[in-house]
Amino acid sequence: MSMNATISRLKQGGGVIDRYREFLPVSDSTPIVSLGEGNTPLVYLAKLSARVGRGCEVFVKNEGVNPTGSFKDRGMTVAVSKALERKARALICASTGNTSASAAAYAARAGMPCAVILPAGKIASGKLLQAFVHGAKIIAIDGNFDDALRIVRELGERDDFVIVNSINPDRIAGQKTAAFEIVDLLNEAPDFHLLPLGNAGNMTAYWAGYREYRGRERSTKLPAMIGFQAVGAAPIYHNKVVEKPETIASAIRIGNPANWKQATAAISESIGAVDVVSDEEILDAQIWLAQNEGVFVEPASAASIAGLFKCCDSKSAAYSFQEIPDASRIVCTVTGHGLKDPDVILRRVEELKPVTAKIDNVRRAIGS
Numbered sequence: 088m089s090m091n092a093t094i095s096r097l098k099q100g101g102g103v104i105d106r107y108r109e110f111l112p113v114s115d116s117t118p119i120v121s122l123g124e125g126n127t128p129l130v131y132l133a134k135l136s137a138r139v140g141r142g143c144e145v146f147v148k149n150e151g152v153n154p155t156g157s158f159k160d161r162g163m164t165v166a167v168s169k170a171l172e173r174k175a176r177a178l179i180c181a182s183t184g185n186t187s188a189s190a191a192a193y194a195a196r197a198g199m200p201c202a203v204i205l206p207a208g209k210i211a212s213g214k215l216l217q218a219f220v221h222g223a224k225i226i227a228i229d230g231n232f233d234d235a236l237r238i239v240r241e242l243g244e245r246d247d248f249v250i251v252n253s254i255n256p257d258r259i260a261g262q263k264t265a266a267f268e269i270v271d272l273l274n275e276a277p278d279f280h281l282l283p284l285g286n287a288g289n290m291t292a293y294w295a296g297y298r299e300y301r302g303r304e305r306s307t308k309l310p311a312m313i314g315f316q317a318v319g320a321a322p323i324y325h326n327k328v329v330e331k332p333e334t335i336a337s338a339i340r341i342g343n344p345a346n347w348k349q350a351t352a353a354i355s356e357s358i359g360a361v362d363v364v365s366d367e368e369i370l371d372a373q374i375w376l377a378q379n380e381g382v383f384v385e386p387a388s389a390a391s392i393a394g395l396f397k398c399c400d401s402k403s404a405a406y407s408f409q410e411i412p413d414a415s416r417i418v419c420t421v422t423g424h425g426l427k428d429p430d431v432i433l434r435r436v437e438e439l440k441p442v443t444a445k446i447d448n449v450r451r452a453i454g455s
């Protein structure tokens with residue numbers, strides 16, 4: 088590529104719209120708002136693969152390395168570019184944290200005002216900091232995510248706001264690119280795709296992406312889609328709205344998912360499953376992944392890893408990996424970076440006591 092072509096691509100952000108333009112709802116006249124999102128690592132996990140056994144291969148799609156630290160950026164680049172093209176007055180979203188962080192960053196880049204409606208006291212500190220630093224108007228409500236989304240829907244109807252939640256099809260279109268990247272790298276779709284389920288936009292997007300790619304003959308098969316909810320916030324698992332969802336994984340603390348029907352369709356069409364994992368299993372999986380594979384994810388993301396353990400080990404799992412074909416390929420999406428939500432782990436770090444600055448004391452503290 089010539090230097091001029093490289094610079095012109097860099098000026099467009101060099102992200103998912105640049106790489107997957109033909110699959111996205113953009114034209115030459117769409118102004119591209121990008122931070123170079125996507126192209127995230129697909130990391131092979133030797134220890135998890137051994138845990139599944141029989142030659143199966145496990146990968147994580149590490150979405151925490153996106154520009155604002157979560158998968159939301161893939162959808163936000165498309166949603167904000169389209170909002171700018173339509174000359175929208177302002178952006179708005181409800182959020183459990185990551186959508187607001189991403190919307191705030193892309194709105195700043197686009198030069199558009201952005202309002203984020205958040206459940207008060209329930210947003211992980213890193214995410215709140217992000218929305219703040221990028222200059223979004225933060226409104227904390229005395230209610231949960233579902234209440235926030237209801238208000239946002241009403242404001243979107245009455246006012247000049249463009250809603251950048253996953254009810255906006257441009258968000259789903261952008262998020263499809265994660266499935267494209269996996270197939271491009273593996274030259275085939277995986278056999279199983281595991282991911283956390285909150286508002287269920289990501290499950291909807293991956294399924295659309297896998298189907299679209301198979302339609303274009305980039306793959307010959309489709310994965311079974313397996314979603315995991317937290318025990319205290321599991322409306323899809325129970326097929327019932329949860330009025331007061333509760334979980335340590337605040338990103339998926341949702342009782343009435345907007346993409347409920349689409350996720351249920353993806354699960355049944357793909358012959359997949361939905362299951363639940365407890366807060367304890369989520370936190371254990373988060374630490375396991377950090378200490379055994381070097382990947383630090385936020386609690387909601389660890390739900391897919393906790394889910395994988397459950398599929399391997401538990402008789403009560405909705406999907407048993409004991410019966411899957413040998414040499415199956417499994418991809419788990421880890422959706423957000425661990426540094427966004429440090430509070431639970433910080434409490435343990437704060438228990439560390441200083442040691443006097445003497446070599447013998449330090450040696451003793453190391454335990455050598």
Ligand code: F0G
Binds near residue numbers: 181387
């Ligand atoms: N993981 C993380 C880290 C998330 O932030 C979310 C959703 C999910 C998983 C679930 O994805 O909603 O597409 O099923 N976060 C939204 C937000 C709701 O407002 O940031 P989903």
